[in-house]
Amino acid sequence: MNPRKRTGGNVVIQSLEQIGNGGLFLLTLLAAIPRSLRYFRETIRQLWFVGAMSLTIIMVCGLFVGMVLMLQLYHVLSIFGSTSASGMVVALAVYRELGPVVTALLFAGRAGTAITAEIGLMRATDQIDAMELMAVDPIAYVATPRFLAGLIAMPLLTCVFCAMAIFGAHLVGVTWLGIDNGTFWSNMTAVVNLRTDIVNGVLLKSLAFGLVVSLIAVYQGFATPPTSEGVAYATTRTVVASSIAILALDFVLTAFLM
Amino acid sequence: MSQPRSSYAVGTGLFIVLGFAALAYLATQTTSIANVHQGASYTVEAHFANIGQLKDRAPVKIAGVRVGQVESIGLASGQDAADVKLSIDKRYDKIPLDSVASIYTSGLLGDQYIGIEYGHSKKVVADGGTLALTKPAQQLEAMLGKFFGAGGVADNLGGTYTVSARFSNVGTLSVGAPVKMAGVPIGSVQAVQVDPVKLDAKVTMAIDKRYNQIPDDSAAAVFTSGLIGTQYVAIQPGGSPDVLKNGSQLILTQSAMQLEDLIGKFLVNGSSSGSSKSSNTPSGKH
The missing domain is CATH 2.40.30 (Elongation Factor Tu (Ef-tu); domain 3)
Known part of the structure; x- marks a missing residue:
């Protein structure tokens, strides 16, 4: 495990090196899944930490995203006298783009940084080396449970985010701005498609984002230079790399799935 | 994280259940199950x-x-x-x-x-x-389609030649608007200027060289695509043996119509003359 050689200089070479190391690390993580089944409780604990503990921020953010989208759309669409379509636009925007992307960004900030910092600190304080001395596989015990937890948590969190966004849109649109309740739902159900919007949009995208964010978080943790400055550096890198990866991947996925 | 160990499992279970409940809600309440x-x-x-x-x-x-x-x-x-x-x-x-x-x-x-x-x-x-x-x-859809697509301007691959026309009123015709013949774009509007002496609008049009057989007594009219679409110049061919050349001027023109006139025309079912008269008494024609 010596992923970062600080050779400096060429950014392209460094990025390629990062991507290559990340890919190899992903294979290592996947190969360690059978071994990490022994630490099943650890996976559950991590799922509780990255998933259940993130619920509050995801729900609040989803609610506000739905509310503000509805507010904006209502005022624009009222120019054309088609405010009843705003619920459906909120649903499409949230399912196809905002839900997975915003959840992934929040997840990277909330859980990804925590994973990186925790593993980085373990490295800085030689806990990883200690595990190896005690014949405990740090990949199977530390890395894979966190990776799996992120992978499982992301789609679930995205679903919660989307549901809250719809709830927020309903709150603002129907309760506050007075769009007809029946029109709101019937327009939405007429346009939203289970396969292209829910499965492709929400589930597939969030699964891909979950994979990328958890991989980056765990990888950066293990690649942390074992100093306190290194932990700070790695945590920052997790957020930056995750955000870029999420948005770039989102474009690629949308281009392929649409 | 001071909870006893077992509450992790309970909390995680609750989280998973909540996630799947949200998914079920999205899938059943906001999509058209009937479509699938x-x-x-x-x-x-x-x-x-x-x-x-x-x-x-x-x-x-x-x-x-x-x-x-x-x-x-x-x-x-x-x-x-x-x-x-x-x-x-x-x-x-x-x-x-x-x-x-x-x-x-x-x-x-x-x-x-x-x-x-x-x-x-x-x-x-x-x-x-x-x-x-x-x-x-239906036809209305074609009109609404034009509203969204606003006609396409012909490509200038073969080069263009310029003709001008004078209108007493060009409505909202703007530079770049298509010039059409028989509904097909053959060129675009290059300039719209007002003549300070004659007090009318001079419209300069670039027409694709492929269409060089247009009679020089053709008429130019400012039309609107669809009900609420953008305006374009329509050229209605005349019968003269001579053709338009670079720098020619179209003498016969028809200015942009007011929407009111247009509706009047619809109501009396296409009387081509006296649009202002017919819009005043739309029922008199029947």
Whole structure:
């Protein structure tokens, strides 16, 4: 495990090196899944930490995203006298783009940084080396449970985010701005498609984002230079790399799935 | 994280249940399960001269009630017509053979769907059968389509030549607007200027060199695409043996119409002269 050689200089070479190391690390993580089944409780604990503990921020953010989208759309669409379509636009925007992307960004900030910092600190304080001395596989015990937890948590969190966004849109649109309740739902159900919007949009995208964010978080943790400055550096890198990866991947996925 | 160990499992379980509940909510409450769920169905074909914006999985309706969906859209082999396969629910298998399939639009700007009006035949259309009587997408849709697409300007690959025309009123005609003949774009408007002496508008148009056989007594008119679309210059060919050349001027012009005049014209069903008179007394013509 010596992923970062600080050779400096060429950014392209460094990025390629990062991507290559990340890919190899992903294979290592996947190969360690059978071994990490022994630490099943650890996976559950991590799922509780990255998933259940993130619920509050995801729900609040989803609610506000739905509310503000509805507010904006209502005022624009009222120019054309088609405010009843705003619920459906909120649903499409949230399912196809905002839900997975915003959840992934929040997840990277909330859980990804925590994973990186925790593993980085373990490295800085030689806990990883200690595990190896005690014949405990740090990949199977530390890395894979966190990776799996992120992978499982992301789609679930995205679903919660989307549901809250719809709830927020309903709150603002129907309760506050007075769009007809029946029109709101019937327009939405007429346009939203289970396969292209829910499965492709929400589930597939969030699964891909979950994979990328958890991989980056765990990888950066293990690649942390074992100093306190290194932990700070790695945590920052997790957020930056995750955000870029999420948005770039989102474009690629949308281009392929649409 | 001071909770006792077992509460992790409980909390995580709750989280997973909540996530799946949210998914179930999204899937059942906000999507059209009806669009996806198809019971036993049978397939009927219909040929349309023009399907407009019809898409796969568009609804098929009888008397406004959804009975199936569009399965596939293709070009009928060897014909200038669209071949649309309709997948219709088995429960509605009593559709007369001479029923008429038409393409409608839900609302003004909504999606298109296929409506089937029952005929009087005793024979019903069977699985794999064809509905022979169809009506293509309506004219209003073509107009609204123009509103969104605003006509396309011809490419200038072959080079252009310039002609000018004078209008007493160009409405909202702007630089870049298409110049059309027989509805086909043949050039674009290069400049719109007001003449400080004659106090009218001089419109300079660049016309593709491929169209160099336009008679020099042709008329130019400012028209509007659709009801609320952008304006363009339409050239109506005359009968002169001489053709337009670079720098020619079109003498016969018709200025942009006011919407009020246009509506008046619609009401009296196309009287070509005296639009202002007819808009004042729209019923007098009948």
